[in-house]
Amino acid sequence: MEGSVQLDDNALLVLRERYLIRDEAGTLLETPEELFRRVACSVSQGENNDPEGRSAEMEEAFYEMMTSLEFLPNSPTLMNAGRPLGQLAACFVLPVEDSLDSIFDSVKLTAKIHQTGGGTGFSFSRLRPKNDVVKSTMGVASGPVSFIRVFNCATEAIKQGGTRRGANMGILRIDHPDIMEFVAIKRDPAELTNFNLSVAITDEFMRSYEENRDVALINPRTKKAAGKVNARELLRFIAEAAWASGEPGVIFLDAINRANPTPHVGEIEATNPCGEQPLLPYESCCLGSINLSRIVRNGGIDWQRLQKLTHLGVRFLDDVVEVSTYPSEEIRAMTSGNRKIGLGVMGFAHLLIRLGIPYDSPDAERTGGEIIRLIERESKIASNRLAEKRGPFPNFKGSVWDRKNLLQRNATTTTIAPTGTLSILAGTSSGVEPIYDIRYKRILPGGIEVEVEDPLWRKAKDRPDADELRRRLFRKAYEVSPFAHLNIQRTFQSSVDNAVSKTVNLPETATADDILDIYVAAYRMGLKGTTVFRNKSRGYQILSCGTHQ
Ligand code: ADP
Numbered sequence: 001m002e003g004s005v006q007l008d009d010n011a012l013l014v015l016r017e018r019y020l021i022r023d024e025a026g027t028l029l030e031t032p033e034e035l036f037r038r039v040a041c042s043v044s045q046g047e048n049n050d051p052e053g054r055s056a057e058m059e060e061a062f063y064e065m066m067t068s069l070e071f072l073p074n075s076p077t078l079m080n081a082g083r084p085l086g087q088l089a090a091c092f093v094l095p096v097e098d099s100l101d102s103i104f105d106s107v108k109l110t111a112k113i114h115q116t117g118g119g120t121g122f123s124f125s126r127l128r129p130k131n132d133v134v135k136s137t138m139g140v141a142s143g144p145v146s147f148i149r150v151f152n153c154a155t156e157a158i159k160q161g162g163t164r165r166g167a168n169m170g171i172l173r174i175d176h177p178d179i180m181e182f183v184a185i186k187r188d189p190a191e192l193t194n195f196n197l198s199v200a201i202t203d204e205f206m207r208s209y210e211e212n213r214d215v216a217l218i219n220p221r222t223k224k225a226a227g228k229v230n231a232r233e234l235l236r237f238i239a240e241a242a243w244a245s246g247e248p249g250v251i252f253l254d255a256i257n258r259a260n261p262t263p264h265v266g267e268i269e270a271t272n273p274c275g276e277q278p279l280l281p282y283e284s285c286c287l288g289s290i291n292l293s294r295i296v297r298n299g300g301i302d303w304q305r306l307q308k309l310t311h312l313g314v315r316f317l318d319d320v321v322e323v324s325t326y327p328s329e330e331i332r333a334m335t336s337g338n339r340k341i342g343l344g345v346m347g348f349a350h351l352l353i354r355l356g357i358p359y360d361s362p363d364a365e366r367t368g369g370e371i372i373r374l375i376e377r378e379s380k381i382a383s384n385r386l387a388e389k390r391g392p393f394p395n396f397k398g399s400v401w402d403r404k405n406l407l408q409r410n411a412t413t414t415t416i417a418p419t420g421t422l423s424i425l426a427g428t429s430s431g432v433e434p435i436y437d438i439r440y441k442r443i444l445p446g447g448i449e450v451e452v453e454d455p456l457w458r459k460a461k462d463r464p465d466a467d468e469l470r471r472r473l474f475r476k477a478y479e480v481s482p483f484a485h486l487n488i489q490r491t492f493q494s495s496v497d498n499a500v501s502k503t504v505n506l507p508e509t510a511t512a513d514d515i516l517d518i519y520v521a522a523y524r525m526g527l528k529g530t531t532v533f534r535n536k537s538r539g540y541q542i543l544s545c546g547t548h549q
């Protein structure tokens with residue numbers, strides 16, 4: 001019997017519901033400790049291709065950092081390592097070209113990816129607009145939105161049998177002729193329920209916005225202008241939709257491509273479902289998160305342990321790229337060409353509470369900055385050491401790392417994931433978000449609704465100074481000002497290769513103009529995108545009179 005891992009009730013519920021192996025009769029066949037052993041054993045096989053690999057030693061180190069809840073890999077790794085599916089990555093981007101073959105090939109691949117618990121992102125920007133010509137049939141095209149519905153229906157159909165309900169990201173460039181329909185579609189809560197949508201905004205668009213000019217809408221098939229729209233009206237239309245329903249989000253395409261480490265391999269057009277991982281078409285990526293709440297020692301940060309966990313995390317994720325199976329040959333080729341990995345953090349808000357630092361304070365930014373700079377620096381050192389033993393990623397030549405003369409095993413090393421499920425397993429706050437509330441209802445993966453009381457609040461609430469602590473340290477997401485949210489996002493984005501999963505929570509009383517201000521600020525800060533969510537906005541049915549259509 002192995003030493004037992006300290007899991008709270010919700011963590012145990014999630015593990016039993018979705019992660020632990022069962023037989024056909026539904027009887028559990030493994031304990032949580034056996035799950036972590038299975039993962040450690042399977043992932044450490046990635047050491048076998050390295051002449052200096054140390055699979056037995058690494059298995060123990062991997063096992064230890066998972067059972068101590070100091071590091072957890074993304075859900076598909078926990079579910080599938082050492083099991084028949086063997087697919088370990090959470091993030092995928094698939095191409096959608098302007099042909100039926102391409103669209104339906106991607107639908108099929110999407111189904112296979114969702115079956116393994118991975119999420120998929122797509123750019124629909126290459127599809128010809130609604131009512132454009134279809135030569136082969138002399139008919140008219142139905143446009144990107146109608147094809148997004150096809151992916152949505154496929155996701156709906158397979159989600160019952162899969163390990164978790166599928167998640168998708170649909171992206172459309174802001175200069176696509178169907179942009180208005182795309183922006184407004186999710187005001188209807190019955191539409192595209194398995195999709196997050198994001199508008200891909202360019203620098204050129206933002207210039208037009210600043211100068212209050214019109215922008216041309218371009219038909220991607222003919223590359224010719226198919227209409228125009230005033231940039232300020234269009235961005236306001238997006239802000240109004242986000243005000244009403246939390247959708248769409250926006251991504252800043254040029255900022256993303258300025259950070260593309262392999263421009264010689266291709267241009268980035270899309271991200272994974274929650275936006276933190278920009279990827280090339282057919283590329284996938286595995287994420288892993290260090291639990292910051294567990295690195296507090298004697299009221300301070302244990303920097304040595306953080307450094308150690310960063311090195312172990314990089315090694316773990318590089319081994320994952322090695323042992324994972326891939327849903328298609330194209331995905332295997334693209335993923336092993338770049339060997340991107342995404343090491344990040346969870347439990348940032350809990351770390352701050354433990355250190356007595358309010359989330360919306362300069363101290364929080366300073367602490368976050370120190371942490372993420374250490375992780376970024378040490379992850380590059382770790383990737384460099386692996387490159388010296390195992391070789392650099394195959395697309396290294398011509399990459400930004402080649403130009404910087406820094407040998408790397410992985411085209412990227414860092415990403416801040418939402419850690420929706422991982423943070424429940426680890427019993428901590430998610431990603432770099434503030435605590436949602438001291439007490440709230442949560443629907444766990446598997447559909448069970450539970451009451452959650454923040455574990456740190458549970459300990460603090462009987463103290464004589466509880467009220468003051470509540471106001472100062474346990475500030476909930478809606479009490480943190482939008483700009484404090486953005487400042488934390490910027491702090492982490494400044495030292496992360498990929499992107500940061502972050503929601504700017506707004507009070508119910510916020511206006512569309514507040515959201516516009518956030519877009520402009522996020523763009524000026526050099527962020528890669530932003531998602532806003534106004535309290536209680538989902539569930540409202542806002543009637544749209546479509547003044548811009
Ligand atoms: P987890 O905590 O389960 O590891 P995260 O909440 O950190 O996952 O999300 C990381 C990424 O995993 C997402 O951006 C997305 O690519 C993928 N993902 C998350 N939830 C789902 C889901 N229900 N179905 C498919 N993929 C998902």
